[in-house]
Amino acid sequence: MRISLEWLQRYLSDPVTVDDLCDRVTMAGFPVDDREQLPNGDWTLDVEVTWNRPDCQSHLGIAREVAGLLGTTFVEPGVSLPELVDDALDVVVEADDLCPLYTARVVRGLTVGPSPDWLIRVLEGAGQRSVNNVVDITNFVLLECGHPLHAFDLGKLRGTRITARRGAGEHLTAIDGSKLEIANDEVVIADAEGPVALGGVMGGLDSEVGSDTTDIVLECALFDPLAIRATSRRHQLRSESSFRFERFVDPARAAWAADRAAALLVELGGATSVGPICAAGPGVAVHGARIELRTARVERVLGIPVPAAEICEVLSGLGLTTDQDSTPDVGVWRAPSWRPDLKTEVDLIEEVARRIGFGRIPVDVRIPVRPLQADPSRRVALRVRDRLAASGLRECCTAPFVGAGHLDIALFSDAPALQVENPMRADENLLRRSLIGPLLRVVRGNQDRGVATVRFFECASVYLRGARDDASDGATDQVPLASGVVTGSYPDAKGPVERVLDDLGVTDLVRIERGGPAPLRADRSATLWIGERRVGTIGELAPRTREALGIEADTAVFELFLNEFASSARLERPYVPVSRYPAVDRDLAVVLDESVTWARVASTVRSATGELLTAIEPLNVFRGPQIGAGRKSLALRMQLRASDRTLRGDEAEACVARVVTALESDLGGVLRA
Template sequence: MIVSWKWLQDYVRPALGPEETADRLTMAGMNLESIEPRGDDFAIDLEITSNRPDCLGHLGIAREIGVVCGAAYAEPAAAPPASAAPVDGVTRVDVDCPDLCPQYIARVIRGVKVGPSPEWLRLRLETIGVAPVNNIVDVTNYVLFECGQPLHAFDFDRLDGGRIVVRRAQAKEQLEAIDHRTYTLTDAMCVIADARRPVAIGGVMGGAATEVGTATKNILIEAAAFLPSSIRATARALSLHSPSSYRFERGLDPERVDWASRRCCELILQVAGGELLSGAATAAAPAVRAAEPIVFRFARVPRILGIDIDEARCLEILAALGLERVAHRPGVDSTWRSPSWRRDLTREIDLIEEVARIEGYHHIPEDATLPTAVVVSRPDDQVRQRVQQVLAAAGFFETVTFSFTADAAALLFEPPGSAPALQIAPAAGEYGSRLRQSLLPSLILARRENERRGTLNAELYEISRVFLGLDAADPATQPLRLGIASGRSFRELKGVLEGVAQRVHPGARVSARPLECPGFVAGRGAELLLDGRPWGWMGELDRQGHPSLAELKLREACTVAEVGVSPLVDIAAHERRQTPLPEHPAVARDLNFVLDDTVSWESLDELVRQSAGTALESVEFLDQYSGKQIPAGKKSYVLSLTYRAADRTLTGAEVDASQAAVLEAVERILGGVQR
C-alpha cells in the first residue's frame, strides 16, 4: 500500500518527519517496504496484513499515525450540497441477490463537465502510482485510496431504463469490461445491470458500455458492499484482480459506504461542476450488528507481556484506537466494543496485543536466561503424537475449542448415556456455562463457521478432555478424547479410525455395532469397539430431522466420531512381536456373499477369520451393494482373502480347502449365498 506523505497531512500532522513517522509505524507492526521522494512529496510503501483492511486507505494510515505519534486525527465531513430535485425521480435500485450485495447506494449528478483533473488531484494520484484518466474517474480513484471504499461512476445516459439492478449473472452471460476484454460469467457471480444487460462485474470492474467519457453529462455514483468470498471467487475465476476486488475480498467497514459516496460527490462537484440530486437511491442495508463486548483485565497485561503498563495508559491507547468504553472498574477491568473498522478485535488477547503494539514492543524485556530441562515423553503424549501424524497425513486440521458450551450448542449432540452436565457460575460469556461432555458440539460449530466463510470441506479434529464429574483425581471423570468432524462417508471415516488404531498398535482391530442416537441419521450410527472393548461412537449427522442441527443449517453432509484416548494408550503398551518378512508368495481369493440386511460386516469378518484356518493372513473389505440384482432385504459383501504359509508355498488344493470351509461356515451360520 503506497501512501502520499502530503496527502496524509490533510488528516494528521505528527511532529515527526516522514522517515521518523514510518519508523514509528514499523515499530507498531506495520512493515515499511520503502520510502521515496516524489517531487515535494514522499511515497511511503507499507505492508498491510490481511487482518487490517482498514489501513488500505490514507485515512486508516493517518489514524494509525495519530495513535502511535500522539497527534490529532480528523477526517472530512463529506457534506456535498444538493439541489431540491430528488434522486428518486430519475432512478431506482433493485437488489435481487442481497446475499452477494447486502448494501448498495447510488447518487446522481447532472450536468458534469468531463475533462482533465486539476493539478493537485493528478499529483496525488501519480505519487501513489495511479495514472490520471479524467476528473470523474480520478475522483473515484482518489476516494478509493483515501478511505479504502471502492466506487464506480456510470454514464447515466447509457443506463437502459435509467435504473440499477444488482443480480446474479446468467450462465455464460458476457460482458466487455473497461479493460476492453470480454468475460464469460457464471450464475455464481454478482453483476450490476441496467434494465436490459449487465454493465459491471460487481465489486471487480466496470463495463465499457457505460464508461465515463468526454461526452458524458450525467453520472451515477455507485458505492456498495459485497460478500468477500464471492468477490474472491469471481476475481480468481476470471483472472481479473483490481484495487477494488483486493479490498472487497478482505471485508470493508459497512459504515464507510455512505460516507464514501458523499465524499465522492463532494469532490466531483468541486472539480467537474454539476448538480447533485438530493437523497440517494439505496437498497435496504442490514442492521450492523454491534460488536460483542470485550472485557480487558488490567492484571492480565503484566502476565502476558512481562511488563506493567499503567492503567491510564491502557485506557488512553484503547480509546485512541477507536474502541468504545462500555464499563470501567478501576484497578480491575474495563469493557470495550471494537469499532466497525476493526472487526479483527474480538478477544481480550487482541486488546492486549494492541496495547503492546502501540506502547512499543521494544519495551518488552528479553529474558535470555531460559531454564532448560530434559523432557520425558509420557505414554499418552506418544499416543497423541501418533494420532496427530495419522490425521495430518489424512488431510485433517487440528482445532482447539473452549471447554465450555452454551445450552443451545450442547443440544447439537448429546452422547449416549450422558448424565446432566456440570454447570459453572457465572457463565463464561458467550461460551456458556456447561462443562462439555462431548467434543462434537464444538467441532460441529467449527465446521459450520468454516462453511459460512466458504470452506465447505473442512476436515477437523480435536484432542481434549470432557467433563463427566468433579473428581479430578479420577481419570474416568475427565477422560481425554479424540473428536472428528468430516465430510467423508461413514466407511471412509471408519477407515481413518482404523488407521489411527493400527498406527498405535499394528495388531489393533476396530469393529462397529449398530447404535441409535438422536443426533444420527437412522441406521447410520455405530458404537465403536477397539479389540472388542467399548471405544466410542460415530455416525452421520441428521441435518434435517434433528431440531438443533436443522436450525444450524449445515450445508454439507457431516460424519462425526468421538473415541477415547486411554484405550489407545492401553494397547500401545502391549508387547509387540517382531516377525520376519515373508519368504513365500501369497495367494489372494475374492468372495462375494449375498446375506440378510441384518448381518453386519463385523460378524462376517469374524466368522471368516475363525473358519479359514491358520493359513489366512488377512481379510479385506472391498464393497457392499444392494440394488436391482439383489433380492429385497438382502445385501452383497465383496471381500478379499489373502493366504500365506511361513514355511512353504501353499498349493491350490490347500487354498481351495480353506475357501470351502469359509463358504460352508457362512452358509450354515449366516445363511449366506455365494454370488
C-alpha cells in the same frame, strides 16, 4: 498499499518526515517494503498491510493508526454537500447474500476534464495514473477511506432501474477489455436491458465515463467477501475494489464515501446537481464488539503491569470507546466500526502491547532445568546421517515430488504413489516413494555440469500408501529413509551401508539375501533383513533405467528403512578388553560351489574357531577350468589370538584343521593345496 506522504499529511495536524513515518508505520506492524521519492518531490511508500487490518488499506486508516505515534493529531476531512435535488433512481437488490447493500445516486452537470494538479500528484504517489476528474475522484475516495465506488455514465444506461442480482451466464465486456461470462454465484449489476458491471470487481466498458459524460450514477455498495474473492480468481481480474471487498469494507463508511465523492464532484467536476442516496438490500451489521479487558490479564500475557489509565489512553487513541460499566480492574470497551479484528480480550492486549512498544517489555529467561530426553529413533537417524557423511557421501536435499515414469521408484511398497491434486508442474504430480529417484536426478544434473563421479545420500521421509499397520482406511504414512547413490558397482554402495550397520551395532543381526526390486539389476542386488522384517536394499541400477535417465556411469544405490533399526540398534556397546598377546595369521584356499556365499564361509569359520578368531577376510576368488564349472576357489585369511596367553603353533594348527573339516563337511569345500 501504496501510501503518498503528501496525501497522508492532509490528515495529520503537523508535518512529518519520511524517515519518521517509515519507522512508525513499520513499528506499528506495517512494514515499509520500499520507499521512493518521485520527481514531483512526494514520497511513495509501499506499506505491507496484514490480513487482519483491512482498515489500513487506505490513507485515512494509516493516518489514524500512526497520528499519535508521530506526535500529531488525526484530522478527519469534513464533507459539505449542496442541497440535494429530488433525482431518484430505482435500485433493487435481488441477491441479498452476495450484495447486502447497493446504493446509487445521480450527479448531473459534470464537465469531464483533467484533474487539478494536487489530485494528479497524490494519486501518482499512491501508484495511480490520472484518467479524468470524475474517475480520479472515485479512485481518490477509495484510496482515501477504503470504500470502493464506481461511476456509470447515466446517458449510457438503459432505463432508470439498477438491479444487483445473480449472474445468469450473460456476457459483459469489462473496462479493461476482458470479456466475461457472469456465473450464478457472481453479482451482476444490470440496467433495464442487461449487465453493466461485474459487481464489486469491475465496471462495464459500455457504461464507462468518457470525455462527453455529463451525468453519472455513483455506485457505493457492499458485497460478500468470499463471493468477490471467488469471482476475482475465476476471471483473473484484480482491482482495487475487489482487493478491498474480499477483505473488509467498513459499512459505517458507505454514506460518507458517497457524500465525499459527490462533494468533490461539485468542487472539482463542476457538478450542478446531486441526488439522494438511493439504497436497497438488507444492509450489513456495523461491527463493534463489546469486549471486557481485565487489567490483571494484561500482565499475565505481557509479563509486565500496565496501569489502567495507560490502557485507557491507548485504546481510546485507537478509536475504542469505553463503557460506564468500566472499573479500574475491568475495562468494558466497544470496538470501532473499522476494526473487525477486535473481538476478544486478547485482541485488546495485543493493541496495548503494540502501542506501548515491545521494547518496553523486558527480557528475562526463567527456564527450569531438567534431564535431557533423547528419542531413540531420532538418535538412530542422526547417527546414520553422520556415519554416511563420514563415509565420504555428500548429503543432498531434494524436493519430494516426481512424475510418473523412471523417477517414480518404489523399493519398499508396490502401492501406487500418492497423487498431488494441484502440482506446480505436470511432471511433479506424485509424492516420492523412494529417495532414489530424486537422487538420480541430482546425479544427472551433476553429470551435465561435468561431474562424472558422485557419492550422494539423503535422509528424508517418503510417503507410502497404507504403510501404517492400521491402514484399513486407506491411510498413508510417512516413512523415514536413508538412501544413497554412488558411482560404481555393488561394493561401492555396500561399503557405506556396512559402516552404518556397524555403527548401529546391528551387523550380526542383518541377513543379506540375493535379489532386490526393480529398477535394480536382479542379479547384482540384495535385500537386507532383520528377522522377518525387510530393513534395506542395495544394488546396481539396471542399465535400461540408467540409460533412460541419461546417466553414463555405472551407478549403485542403497536405501535403508530407518524405522526398522529404532528398536534393534545398539548405540552404546560395552568395551571389549584388548588382548596383550600376539596374533597369528593363517591363510587357506578352498574350492566351493558358486552358491556358497562369503557370509556362510565366514560363519562356518567362526563357529569352528570359536573365541580364537579375531578377524577374517577374503583374499581373492579364482575361477577357471582347473577349478571346474560352477565352482570357485576362495582364499581367505584368519587372524587367531588367545586372550589370556600366547597362542602356541600346535593350537593354531589344530584350529585350522577344525576349520578345514567344517568347510568340507558343512559347505562341501575342498582344500586347495
